[in-house]
Amino acid sequence: MRACVDIGGTKVAVSLSAADGAPLLARRSEPTAKTGDNDAVAVQILRMIDAACAEQGIDAAAIACVGVSTCGPFVLQDGQIELAAPNICGGLSGPARGLPNSWRSAQLEAPLRRRFARVRVENDGVAALEAERRWGALQGLSHCAYVTWSTGVGVGLCVDGRILRGKNGNAGHAGHSYVADDDNEVQCGCGNFGDVEALVAGAGVAHRFGREPAEIMAAAQRGDPQALQVVDGLCRVMGRMLYNLVVTLDLERISLGGSVFWHNRDFLLPRLRTQALTPLPPLTQGVELVPAGLGERVGDYAALALLD
16 A cells, blocks of 8 residues: 655645555645644644544555655755655744744654655656656656646646656746746745745735635635736736746746636636747747646545655
8 A cells, every 4th residue: 555645834644655556545634733833734744644543544554655745845954855844844934924833944754754765755746747647637748747837836847758856856936936027025934025026926915915715716706807907917927937847948838737727727827828828929928827637636646656
């Protein structure tokens, strides 16, 4: 048996999978642990795996390997991955973002390796990219990307058929790039001011406007002028980031997922296409922006893709 773990800034999800490729079992989800010691997320994962096994009548000792798809960035401690995730670790930006801890990193790989024979941890953008290339909307493509627009903004990149990882597994953190210079007072959980994630991610939108993204999106779709102006501004920022990916890496398709995008995809996608794919036709013509083929399950299958 294998365990599949999806860690986000809002929730942690755990599923089980048999090695024969049977469907995912015993999926459970909880809010991401953010209090206590900095191994709290790892402890949460171990407890959730045990609970999933108990639900299925499986001996937890039968779990041979664990795939972890997680928000980043990563730092290495004694060669093992810890999370320096802006929406989990409160020590990165200080009290301004209101996270209930002072962690600058969260232990992850080491506690799991003490128990399981095989552990693979990847940035959630990279893991989702692998899943989308295997089962989703990026099958058969050699120049593509996956972008999640959720609590944070994450990216997985593939060029010439090779997935990009970088020296510490942090390639694709375009959410912490800058595409605007008029909101420098808006702080990201990473400590940056005015980066893409600060301006458009779910946590950033709530921090900027005092309203949850779902509320703003619903109002915009009802035709509220103020909400429409906000959404158009969000799409301008996100669209510029997507454009930068396309023209920098010469991509052919980007699939998009994450809660902010997915629940409003029909409303957002035309706006994103206008922002990202209108400029400089020699580089953008023919490029596709599409919803994730795996839909809301992309995170679960991202973790599974790490084990196959």
